[in-house]
Amino acid sequence: MKMTTVFRRAFAAVLVGSVALTASAAQAQDRPLRLVLNVGLQTLDPIAGPSFVTRNFSYMVFDTLVSVDSKGEYRPQMLDNWRISDDGLTYTFTLRDGLEFSDGAPVTAEDCVASLKRWGARDSLGRRLMAATKEMRVADAKTFVLELARPFGLVIEALGKPSVQVPFIMPARLAANTPPTTPVAEVVGSGPFLFLRDQWIPGERTVFVRNPRYRPRAEPADGLAGGKVARVQRVEFVNMTDPGLRAAAIQNGEVDYLEYAPIDYIPLIQRNRNLVLAKARGGAEIVGGISINHHQPPFDNVLIRRAVQQVLDRREIIAAEGVPADFARPDCVSVYACGTFYASDVGTEPVRENGIARAKALLQQAGYAGQRVVFLQPADSALINPIGLVMLERLKQAGFNLDVQTADWSSHAQRWIQRQPLAQGGWSLLPVVYTGFDLANPLSNPGIGYNCTGNQPWGYCDGAMTPVIERFEAEHDPARRREIAGELQQLSVSHANFPLAGQFASPAVWRAELKGVIDFGFPVLWNIQRDGS
Structure with a gap:
């Protein structure tokens, strides 16, 4: 009898402890996971809003057909499989079972085709894939076909592009009826989380x-x-x-x-x-750079763009960030992120040693006469603000007539994609940061991939680069593609499409x-x- 009483008390104590542990586990599971982003979220459409914060948002609520793993290999995600014809011109994609959008509608091949077309009208890599495509057609509810008009060696890499702008899939009713520069009216995805719009406080x-x-x-x-x-x-x-x-x-x-x-x-x-x-x-590292408005004076002059390129002292800019020595790559001069496949020193001689004196000489050669330069400074970005402060000081030293306009990143991002004259709210220069993922491939690289596409904000167009890009697109051999990437790097540096300002880790x-x-x-x-x- 006594042993029974002891056993009952012990069992009750264990039961109470178990309930407490279960409650503690439940509380831990229910407690919100809180993430602090670099800047506040303003734009909810991953195609209309080319920024990291929108990308981060989109991975929560949307999904992709193909995804890249930790080894850099591309694997089916929403897809069950894909098949490639013997001539390499026809790709057949089949969705996996059970995919649904957050509104309860099944994900269909029609949604995929509409989403890819919208993305392909906006993104640099997507535009080039669409230009090489003869037809995208729906075969059945779960299958669609992409038929190329000419060889294009990066179809799977394009569909699995990891960073801005990512080919996320959304319902055809939204993708087919919304211009790529206009945010979709609803956030309806097939990703692992749901967005609560009624609790959203923009920014x-x-x-x-x-x-x-x-x-x-x-x-x-x-x-x-x-x-x-x-x-x-x-x-x-x-x-x-x-x-x-x-x-x-x-x-x-x-x-x-x-x-x-x-x-x-x-x-x-x-x-x-x-x-x-x-x-x-x-690819996970940060690369600073300066976006140049090629559409209007004075930066329609390549000599003046090269002067900006000479102003960017990588060591001084990285030092302004306060980056520890083992987190910095001040010697990286490649337009492709160092540590990624295409990175090299080919054609980088003009930027290996930058200097104010060289910038002044280029401005004099160009006949620069003090035209106003509108410099947009994103003060709310802990990463961009220090870079911008160094840039604008060195630009002044070189002789640029700067009109510095300071605001939050979201406000500047809206101006960045416009083509307004300076007198009507236009811009000339904007310091930016990208991840190495964005700069890893020539066709997604901001200084190469947008060549002659007319896409904002990258308004550059170098006729000599166009046939080289076409050779790169058609090439299937990785080693040969790497050689062509070196040619593209040389042209990008010479044309001063997108001057870079240093690579560093900001983990x-x-x-x-x-x-x-x-x-x-x-x-x-x-x-x-x-x-x-």
């Missing part, structure tokens, strides 16, 4: 919950590929403009994940056992209690769960 907070209709792939998550399992119920994107506030918030556990660790605080973060600093490099940081974080180079928020959940 401040964005809220998501798990999508109950999403059916992940069976294989483990790997990079952007594999099973996108949403293991937390709710995710919040929040905006904190002050780097010190971000650092305090992640250390105190008020937020879980920073898209970019505040660079000044990296040594402190490295010493904190409760925090994990991302290790991804190469993400997250709380150590988060398990399953995919260290890819930008926030991937599926597969994550809290320790104990």
Whole structure:
């Protein structure tokens, strides 16, 4: 009898402890995962809004036909498979079973064709794929065919493009009826999370919950590929403009994940056992640059663009970011991100040693007479603001007549895609940052891929580059493509299409209690769960 009483008490204690552990796990699972982005979210359409923050948003709610894994290999995502004809001109794509949009409609081949056409009218790589395409047609509800008019060696790479602008799939009723420069009226995707529009505060907070209709792939998550399992119920994107506030918030556990660790605080973060600093490099690194408006004077003159190119001292710009030495690549002169396949020094002689004196000589040779240059400075971006401050000071030293206009990134981004004259709100120069993923391939590289496309904001057009791009597009052999990429690099540098300002790592940081974080180079928020959940 006594033993029975003891057993009952022990069992009750175990039961209470089990309930407490279960409740604790449930609380951990239900607690929102809070991510701090570099800038606030304003645009919800990944095709109309070519920015990292919109890309991050879109990976939450949309999905892709093809995805790239951690090894850089392209794998089916929404697709079950693809088949390529013997002559390499016809691709047949079949969707996997069970795909649904968030409104309950099934994902069909018609949705895929409409989405790819809209993306292909906007993105640099997409435009080139569409130009090489004879026809895209629906074969049945789950199958569509892409028939090429001429050889194009990067079809799968185009469909699996990881960063801006990504060929996400949305319903045909939206994609087919919305111009690519106009945001779609609804956010309807087939991704792992749902966007709660009624809780969205533009530029401040964005809220998501798990999508109950999403059916992940069976294989483990790997990079952007594999099973996108949403293991937390709710995710919040929040905006904190002050780097010190971000650092305090992640250390105190008020937020879980920073898209970019505040660079000044990296040594402190490295010493904190409760925090994990991302290790991804190469394509995951940041590359600074300056977007030039080629459409109007004075930058329709190549000599004046080359003067801007000479102003960009990589060491000084990276130093302004405060990047630790082992996080910086001041010697990287390639227009392709160093650490990626096409990176080389071919044709980079003009930018290996930059200088103000050379910039002044080029301006004198060009006959620059002090025309006004509107310099847009995004003050709210912790990454871009320091780069821009160094740029504008050196531009002044070289003799440019600058009209510096300071605002938040979202406001400048809207002006960036316009062609207004300076007197009507136009612009001349804008400091920007890209990831190495965006610069890794010539056809997606901002200084090459938009050549003679007329697409904003990249208004450059070099006739000598066009046939070289065509050779690159048609080439299937990777080694030969690398040689052609070197030719394209030489032309891009000579034409000063998109002068670069240095490559460095600005890694993400997250709380150590988060398990399953995919260290890819930008926030991937599926597969994550809290320790104990």
